[in-house]
Amino acid sequence: MSDVSGMTEIERIAAGETADGGAVLELRNVSRSFEDAGGTLTVLQGVNLSLMPGQVTALVGPSGAGKSTLLHIAGLLEAPTGGEVLFQGQDCGDASDWERTLIRRDGIGFVYQFHHLLPEFSALENVMMPQLIAGLSRREAKERARQLLNLVGLEERETHRPAKLSGGEQQRVAIVRSIANVPAVLLADEPTGNLDPHTAEEVFRQLRRIISATRIAALIATHNHELARAMDRVVELRDGTLHEIK
């Protein structure tokens, strides 16, 4: 898979080159089952999903339907039992662990219900961290982190540590941190699940604004049907299969 420059195709893709103008992330006929003493539990079967740039897709479904499992597979955190996951046209089933790590690091942003900010660092440093890991200089990382915090109205809070921020502010920091490396895909698991309804709506509004400005393809699992309906597209997991409901 390496070319003369020494880079593999997936490394070039993770470095920002797109294969074509189509789906950024695609699940094809994906299934996932778990084996335990009681037998086989099939959580996903025949799941097809294409995420397009700039589009926000809500993922809904009852508790235990498999939303987190689907997000883990889409985020290359776990492999499907069957089917394919394509990142910018490239089948990730063929990728090495290192190539998958590169795609996750440079191509995919994650937001969770609980923000996982680093408590001993300021808001600014938390947003700088993934950029420093990706090899940006401190100056560049700081400048971009400032712009991002500004975008979500937190310019006055950049020196605050997470404990000094409200829940909504912490989640806004987590969101801009997840997109600091301008990933092609954003995957979010209940990103506003621990916020009050008003703050959840505000955080969602800002998340949408960032996504359409950056052309990120987003998949957001939520139990909040009202917020889901406000997104471009809604898919529902029911009995292991995915249904397009908006």
Ligand SMILES: Nc1ncnc2c1ncn2[C@@H]1O[C@H](COP(=O)(O)OP(=O)(O)OP(=O)(O)O)[C@@H](O)[C@H]1O
């Ligand atoms: N590693 C595992 N081993 C066995 N079963 C698992 C494993 N991971 C998930 N499951 C099962 O898969 C099903 C789907 O779980 P998942 O967490 O994906 O659902 P969910 O839709 O995200 O639920 P919730 O909305 O409650 O967060 C559940 O029945 C869960 O118990």
